[in-house]
Amino acid sequence: MQMRTFILLASLLLLTSVGHAQSGWIYNPVTKHWYQLAPASSWQDAENYAQSLNGHLVSIEDMHEDRWLYNNFGVLGAFWTGFNDIAYESRWVWSSGDFITHTNWAPNQPDNTTNEDACVMLGPNAPYPSEWADLDIDTHFPGVVEINFHPDHLLDADGDGISNWDEDNLWGTDPRDQDSDDDGLSDGQELMSPHPSWINNPINNNWYRLSRPGTWEQAQAEAISVGGQLATIRSQAENNWLMIYIYQPSCDLHSELNGPWIGLHDHRIENSFEWISGEALSFTNWRPGEPNAFGGDEDFVHLTAVGEWNDLGYSILCGDRLPGIIELLNTPPVLGTDPLNADSDGDQILDGTEVGITTGWPGDPANGIGGTDLSIFVPDADPDTLTNPLDFDSDDDGYGDGSEDVNFNGRADSGELDASRGDSDGDGIQDGTENGLVQPSMGTDLSVFVPDNDPSTRTNPLDVDSDGGGLNDGMEDLDRNGLLDPLETDPLDHADDRFLLEMDPPITLTPGDFATFEVFGARSFAGAAILYSLTGTGPTQTDFGLTMDLSVPIVPYIAIYASGLGYASHTFVVPLGAPSGLSVYFQAIEFEFWVVRRLSNPLARLIM
Structure with missing residues (x-):
């Protein structure tokens, strides 16, 4: 056989x-x-x-x-x-x-x-x-x-990923032009490919992008809406990849604690951290001293500027304005823009410009294949920031993207609002709210937009501290609704940005004598933590977002509590061992329910 x-x-x-x-x-x-x-x-x-x-x-x-x-x-x-x-x-x-x-x-x-x-x-x-x-x-x-x-159906003369037959009979695009509408995206990218903001990680073959800025729970809700979860990090290699390809500094209040949310939390059981995906916690990369549950209100985890992990709460630093890293286990949905309309959402910014395209398609003129018409295409001048080509108001701050990016080049140039970020100056108040908007543009998500409750007063959406008093607008307008509510300070009045700390005697301290701290103008029943430094007047940026007029090391001394009229005092005996000729520098921090509100003026005293 x-x-x-x-x-x-x-x-x-x-x-x-x-x-x-x-x-x-x-x-x-x-x-x-x-x-x-x-x-x-x-x-x-x-x-x-x-x-x-x-x-x-x-x-x-x-x-x-x-x-x-x-x-x-x-x-x-x-x-x-x-x-x-x-x-x-x-x-x-x-x-x-x-x-x-x-x-x-x-x-x-x-x-x-x-x-x-x-x-x-x-x-x-x-x-x-x-x-x-x-x-x-x-x-x-x-x-x-x-x-x-x-x-x-198998022939694709222009190489845009769509067959000649489909271009002729289904889409109406030109089978011999890679980019029929000259927006910088090929016809195939618009109809067949995921949004360019999605990036595939070859380590695990999962897909990632950033959510819109907000709280951890808002970022997780957006992740669920697209079929994903906030990211699970399983190894140092994954952590490093996310820092290279996904991380963006997202808040101006702190130079390090400003990175995006990940899926780790202890929201259910305090100090028992778990991934929202349900995967086992097999790898961690905590910042030294973290997690520390500062103020008892840090239930969610984000990346720092160096890729370490920090627990954070909504009322601390940037806790209400960070994007989250969304992770998809499957291929993301297609972009879905119109290959015959260069501006699918009508916001006056070309689709390719909105999604970070910097170079058009070259075509093959020698063989009669057209590419992107460079007289129409506008390259994205800042491809690291993206807007949604299918959303007239990508950041839902009440302004259409083209009303913020007024030269339509994809970059927030000087004097322009950031169309990719609802809070251009990072003070926690939406651009539209600061500018007096009551009625948003079409396409704005009303569940996100905050109308200005007092449009007769307006802060500057490009200035984190409109009154120059040292306190961010969002730390003065605590509910960020544009209205000066009771117990809030006025973001248009610099005089109330700090409360008053005084000390008697006024110039020098004598060991063994009495001295008295007095606090004026604090919020009713708020706490005032008095701290001191022996090394100088700073400045020192703190983890809670304020810059103190004390040099490190900064030592806590005592916390006192204000009356309903905002007054507090504390009398003490200057220690007998205090060294003569040494200057001591003092400053107080106002807090409510462990949420830091503002600083006092600094004081200095000489030990006799």
């Missing part, structure tokens, strides 16, 4: 060595399928080639198709079919998954000799022309590819 197989194979190889030219597609009017002869290769390579054309090696359902295939392809020589028993010996199946309704084995076939796991239709010079034989899958034969659609 093996000798018969050897003779059969030898005759087939002799015929194959003459070579076959790859034929074009041929239509079978009975099956209504199309067929093509693929180049000679192993069976698996032939099947892979067929699958790359969205087909399979041919399945033969009846004698009519059998005869038709032989007359059109078999007369040229033997060819691979999709019939095989690779998975289970002697259990033959079609690679397409079609039911077996017809076979045409040659005598003594299949003989199931070792590795003879795929079926060929024999050519005219074989002992049994047109019949089937099982042969070694590594032998090289042409294969007949079968597809159930017109092969024009």
Whole structure:
């Protein structure tokens, strides 16, 4: 039996060595399928080639198709079919998954000799022309590819990822122009590819992008809305990748504690951190001294500027204005912009400019293939910041993107609001709220937008401290609604940005004598933490977002509490061991329920 197989194979190889030219597609009017002869290769390579054309090696359902295939392809020589028993010996199946309704084995076939796991239709010079034989899958034969659609669907003259047929008949785009609307995105990118803000991580094959700025829970809600979760970090390699490709500094209140949220939290059980995805916590990268649950209100974790982890609460620093890192386990949805409209959302910024495209498509003029018209396309001048080409108001601050990016170049230039960030100056108040907007533009998400409750007063959306008094606008307008509410300071009056700290005696302190601190103008019943330094007047940026007029090390002394009128005092004895000639510098921090509000003026006293 093996000798018969050897003779059969030898005759087939002799015929194959003459070579076959790859034929074009041929239509079978009975099956209504199309067929093509693929180049000679192993069976698996032939099947892979067929699958790359969205087909399979041919399945033969009846004698009519059998005869038709032989007359059109078999007369040229033997060819691979999709019939095989690779998975289970002697259990033959079609690679397409079609039911077996017809076979045409040659005598003594299949003989199931070792590795003879795929079926060929024999050519005219074989002992049994047109019949089937099982042969070694590594032998090289042409294969007949079968597809159930017109092969024009496979032709893509301009290389934009969409077939000529689909461009002509489905989309109305130009099959010989890579970028029909000249917005910098190819027709295929607009219709077939994910939004460019999604980045694939080759370490785990997951996809990532940033959410809009906000609280941890707002970022998680956005992640769920697109089918993901806030990111789980499983290794130092993943942590490093996120810092390189995803991290962006997102808040001006602190130079280090300003990075995006991740999916770690202890919101359910204090000090029992868990991933929102439910995965086990097998890797951590905490900042030294963290997590510390400062003020009892730090339940959520974000990345620092150096890639370490810090726990943070909404009322601390940037806790209500950070984006989150969204992680998808599957391929993201397609971009879905209009390939025939360069500005799909009508905000006056081209789609490509909104998604970070800096260079258009070159085309192939020598072969009549058009590319991006550079007289129309506007390259994104800041591709690190993206807006949504399908959202008139990407950041939901009440202004359309084109009303903020007034020169439509994708960058927040001097004097422009940031269309990618609802709070351009990072003070915690939306741009529209600061500018007196009551009615937002079309496309604004009303669940995000905060209308100005007092449009007669306006702060500067490009100045974190509109009155220059040292306290950010968002720390004065505590509910960030544009209205001066009770217990708030006025972001347009610098005089109330600090409360008053006084000390008696006024110039020097004598060891063993009494001294008294007094606090004036604090919030009703607020605490005042008095701290001191022996090294100087700073400045020192703190973890709670204020810059103190004390040099490190800064030492806490005592916390006192104001009356309903905002007054507090504390009398103490100057320590007998205090060294003569030393200057001591004091400053107080106002806090409510462990939320830091503002600073006092600094004081200095000389030890006698």
